[in-house]
Amino acid sequence: MKPLQPLDEEKVFKDPVHNYIHVQDRLIWTLINTPEFQRLRRIRQLGTSYLTFHGAEHSRFSHSLGVYEITRRIISQFERSGYEDWPSEERMVALCAALLHDLGHGPFSHSIEEAFEMNHEEWTCRILLEDTEIHRVLEEVESGFSEKVAAVIRKDYEKAVVVNLVSSPLDADRMDYLLRDAYFTGVNYGTIDMDRIIRVLRPHNGRVVVKESGMHAIEDYLMSRYQMYWQVYFHPVTRSSDIVLRHIFQRAKELFNSGYNFTFLPHPLPALFRNELNVKEYLLLDEALVQTTFMQWTLEKDEILADVCTRFMERRLYKYVETELIDLDMIDQIRHEFEAAGLHPQYDLEIDFPTDLPYDVFRPGDPKKEKQILLLDRQNKVQEISEVSDIVRSISGIHRGRYHLYFPQEKLERVKHKLSPHVADIFEDKLGPAQMEFEI
Amino acid sequence: MKPLQPLDEEKVFKDPVHNYIHVQDRLIWTLINTPEFQRLRRIRQLGTSYLTFHGAEHSRFSHSLGVYEITRRIISQFERSGYEDWPSEERMVALCAALLHDLGHGPFSHSIEEAFEMNHEEWTCRILLEDTEIHRVLEEVESGFSEKVAAVIRKDYEKAVVVNLVSSPLDADRMDYLLRDAYFTGVNYGTIDMDRIIRVLRPHNGRVVVKESGMHAIEDYLMSRYQMYWQVYFHPVTRSSDIVLRHIFQRAKELFNSGYNFTFLPHPLPALFRNELNVKEYLLLDEALVQTTFMQWTLEKDEILADVCTRFMERRLYKYVETELIDLDMIDQIRHEFEAAGLHPQYDLEIDFPTDLPYDVFRPGDPKKEKQILLLDRQNKVQEISEVSDIVRSISGIHRGRYHLYFPQEKLERVKHKLSPHVADIFEDKLGPAQMEFEI
Amino acid sequence: MKPLQPLDEEKVFKDPVHNYIHVQDRLIWTLINTPEFQRLRRIRQLGTSYLTFHGAEHSRFSHSLGVYEITRRIISQFERSGYEDWPSEERMVALCAALLHDLGHGPFSHSIEEAFEMNHEEWTCRILLEDTEIHRVLEEVESGFSEKVAAVIRKDYEKAVVVNLVSSPLDADRMDYLLRDAYFTGVNYGTIDMDRIIRVLRPHNGRVVVKESGMHAIEDYLMSRYQMYWQVYFHPVTRSSDIVLRHIFQRAKELFNSGYNFTFLPHPLPALFRNELNVKEYLLLDEALVQTTFMQWTLEKDEILADVCTRFMERRLYKYVETELIDLDMIDQIRHEFEAAGLHPQYDLEIDFPTDLPYDVFRPGDPKKEKQILLLDRQNKVQEISEVSDIVRSISGIHRGRYHLYFPQEKLERVKHKLSPHVADIFEDKLGPAQMEFEI
């Protein structure tokens, strides 16, 4: 096999978002067929969002193909236009990095990373560089090729424009997930004019910038992103699922560390709990394994673990109330009263502040240059978009922060009379049906 | 809880196919939130089709909501139009049967049913009637209510029009899966004019018939179905996945029966192998469990089991050739030569004839009355559609049957020189890249 | 005929935006079939926008059916929900007002109104109240019914909630045109979640207000509107067409008033020029007549009239430059230099400031109560949306105003050397191809 040869015949994947994913290179085809890449079929793109939006069952496999396809279209546009700032010999490095950038995601990625202090980017690089099928395929291109791809993902590749193409506020990753998440959830906020955006991108001085006349399309893209964050990614029901999930991981770790004897703990979970996973073991982790484990744990004798697992598997999530302002003293008091009333001070109350979430909303004017969107005018001058666009400036200042308190409603109901009137009021006031409606 | 009360406020689910699923009845809301119904989130609607169409990761949970919603709209149309042949007191029985009709599906339903001689309809009825949360909720409506719903599903409910509404060649089930499967695979063959079809349905003498002026919409629906069958449901790559899957179940059963010592065999798989599952155990079966088991079995010491599991998890499926005519003698000879060449006569060759598949394409003129589509003319006479529509008559006679031989290509390549020229030719002739291209 | 009877059978129109328009009432069916309503087929919904977006050839006929359909769905939701603040006996008045609200639009409505100081709302009322087929049909319902409909359109009907339903910042008119204009132009900025919006509307104290939980859908609606304004309705190419059009009307009026002998001036144009149109004559005005007249005028001997007519018919529009700030003195100077250089000081230069346009962008906090969008919380308190939504507050302050100077490029090119350097620079600086590109 000579991996850089084109395929005898272009192959396609039917894709609901991009219609067809086109594969012209034998290398890309071979990478898609590795076990490490196929594993992404068993990791959902949106984690627990399917518990809020039942259509959101799509996988990182689909998303990764989409990111590859958009990157392919952008590069193809660069080549057709003959832009000099695009180093054409970097095409394959860029395509591989686009395709493989999510390789290291674990099951329910954000929650598991938080619980076990892992980082999916590091794992992506380990899978690229250690003893895997992917590694072997990449090294057949040329010795050191896998390191090039890893460098792009670590953002320290020497050709800055490749890094910027693969990772920037306007990259193929973000474009694909907006379109794909909108498609599968069924919300229409993520509709962006991708064709137009691709047409106005252009490589310039080690950056991918935007031709000035495309500003409106970018404004529209940022507004779509804004809407998707607040209406899908930060949806309180999804947050509630994430909290239940984190409680499961937290409780299981506590139990494991205290020598608890699990009735079900398949390979490689012990290594996960000991923080000693090697690459082979890491690749065994997927959402099928995690869900199967949770399902078996619904029968564990530890009541807390069984409870949170049952909640997750049967979608009996925590309810929530919104509150304007709450200080640390008040939180202490609530936890204290909860405990006194027989509730668990940690597992029965979680305080969440949406803007602490690990998502990156676009912040115009970010001093980090790689987080800026730059416009290129006819005189070849670049300007950061928020200097030019009122709408971008406007939406950037908005903070919607309100605290959300999550709790198991039926437990709270049982002991509410034991709480002080002030604390009870925080919860009770809002217990009307409309507030509690988990409407989407 | 009074289950027949309406909700204080209508609730909705955001759905990519129907935009919103509307829930107005407390009973429906409660049923959706039972563990038995939530389990359907872990059963894919299209089984292994996601290995062919990567978007097809949608669950039977989504589909069941969709079937409920279409049924709700049809009944609402019946009520608005004041049709006398619709027994309005049956609304809730019909809605429950629509929502719950797929409750008994197991993981990779068609394959597991074949391997273990199970029947999802029977399981649906057991879940409705035995000791489950669903059963309790239904019985709260009135004693015997669960039996009514089961009767509709078994097609022996006394009100024939309810049975026909829930199960007929034009039912909500088929309408939802055409639209939903088209949406998630990304193919556009399944687009039907559902609003129009709903408008022309009408209850009549214990049947749901079609107002004559809607004939074109029905023709279009049947053509869409025809296309979806050949291009999605019978896709050879999906067939290949199904065969690998069946080989796994078959091999595992053989091993279990011969007393093989599995390194991983979680509850309730032993009971499954012994054909002794009770309802509680059956409900533990889902695709997460099956996939996790297969993943662990990739490391089993039985080579055949490990091989087929690895093929499934890494999507290294069997290739296939198409052949016009092949008789039993020839099949015997092939198996014989395979064995002589060191291949396995069963696991390394599978012969498939598409029209044997367990799907039900519409056959106009079917003598079974419940499989007919009837048109109602202005004089209130009914006619079977194929008597009126040339196009329906035309597509009905079509058989595309060609035998497909499935086999592990890389193994065959190694021993091809040992086969007789005639047998080798059957496989070799078509081993060109275009034939083998797993293009979609 | 008894106009208030329902039809024997519901009738439908196939509509690309709403799928089907449902007509259940004989009165609505009869109104649609009047000559006055059919005339709306010959008035484009978006005036000259088809010269910018070639798909935008849809008529006010389509739009009016759409507004009717949305209103029908809103009222049907009110009735299903049994809201007490909705006076159900007003259904037919509201539907008629919705269907007929655009009846008085003339050809290229905004431009012709400006040129001849007409008002389409007044004409709508005259068509409802004077001797027309529509008037007769309405009066058959009951004597004085046409006056009721006219009162709704004039916004002085006694039932305030009916007026508010038909005309408010969230009315069916705006919803239909956003969706329809987005569909026919092909831009995707106008996609709004209409089903959701309809679900959260509710009559309350003489107003149609929004249930608080629907705030995000309204934010999205307002952002869509914002985008449509800037990218479609205020598109500079459309502005250029409007200016050419106004120049035609202006020149023709000048000529008519000076006794010029037109070679083509069909009935009822003389009456239009004399401002003496009666209703019968007004109804003869449509865009076919106007375009035919312009086509014939391309051969008129008056050079200015022939020139602007040819420009319009052959789409050879004025080019434009954008300029930050310009004062009256500067404008005087430009006109002066133009004249000295042999250009026409009026017909060869037009100064346009987008926010002067006769469109009504939503202005939150507008003191006029009927221009407010009100949210209704669970305690039945109403709040103006900008008090609650940061995003609404943010986009409302934005002014994109820059002056646009429109001019015939090829004429200017010929005499540019005669202009002072400063004035020439205003035009020349921007004459590069990118600026002049009439890209959409």
Add this chain to the structure above:
Amino acid sequence: MKPLQPLDEEKVFKDPVHNYIHVQDRLIWTLINTPEFQRLRRIRQLGTSYLTFHGAEHSRFSHSLGVYEITRRIISQFERSGYEDWPSEERMVALCAALLHDLGHGPFSHSIEEAFEMNHEEWTCRILLEDTEIHRVLEEVESGFSEKVAAVIRKDYEKAVVVNLVSSPLDADRMDYLLRDAYFTGVNYGTIDMDRIIRVLRPHNGRVVVKESGMHAIEDYLMSRYQMYWQVYFHPVTRSSDIVLRHIFQRAKELFNSGYNFTFLPHPLPALFRNELNVKEYLLLDEALVQTTFMQWTLEKDEILADVCTRFMERRLYKYVETELIDLDMIDQIRHEFEAAGLHPQYDLEIDFPTDLPYDVFRPGDPKKEKQILLLDRQNKVQEISEVSDIVRSISGIHRGRYHLYFPQEKLERVKHKLSPHVADIFEDKLGPAQMEFEI
């Protein structure tokens, strides 16, 4: 101007069907901006269909851009794939022929051609070859270039593959109109997988053939076409409009020939009636002129002309009944009885047989080679599609022919009692509301 130079920067048109129309060549841009091409904005793509499907107001201008764009994409795919049978020097001839193929269409094309024995293809060639702006632009490419384009349109260009690309059962013209007509009418029968079809086309021996593996996509395309013919193009309401239209032309011609003194007969209608139009005059004909004329003729003193014009402008069309079999004698008798009863034997009755219509449904097995769709297998052999596809064979034999009798219902009602029972029955039997419902 050097017309074959590329543009400095690609220009785009926003198109609802293809998203963007891309223009890279200065020649194409210049052609689009000629008055002859801009005239196509005033000719509807679907003639009178807007009276049935109110969204179908799209013009031949839009369609022509679409045909150009699809052709551009096909050629671009040919060039990318490096197919040797494609003569790359013919790109511009092919693009011009695709863009300009509908140039000669008159207002309400099919009806006017029938009434005045004109042929739009001939007029297209005259506009290309005589003294027009288009002609001048084409000749600037090279002397004789306009003749090349005309030859492609006449189908006698020496490079057969160019002719076949522009005109065949699978050409860009048909693909665009299926998609576009489906989009604007709102019916979903025309959805085809254009991307897939383009991918499987390939030039071969002077033909554009289809790679065998694309057969299903072609089947789907032909089924879509079949549905569009019967449900849109042959819709009886559209037929009714066409008949009224033909009656107008017919009556006006009769009157003109008999020396009738029209109160309104603008240039160039006299030349049209005398069959003496030159190219300049022909180009003045558009649907605005025709509609304006009809509107003025609603006031003509000739009652028949005034009646049919009023019918057309106010959409008071003829009703129709369907009848199985009717022979010439019976038709004579009906006309005779009509006349005796005071109806007009020609203008008050029209007999229509749908398959006589001037549309070309695909007929597989057509001996004319250019009407065949050919499949190319892996051995480079071609086969006509109906030899391979059962479904294509099936739908091809279908004739839905029933006679439709069109007549002015209200007139007939008045005299029905004067008709013989047998004749009255033909009409009366079907006068129930459902039959007469002009439902779409």
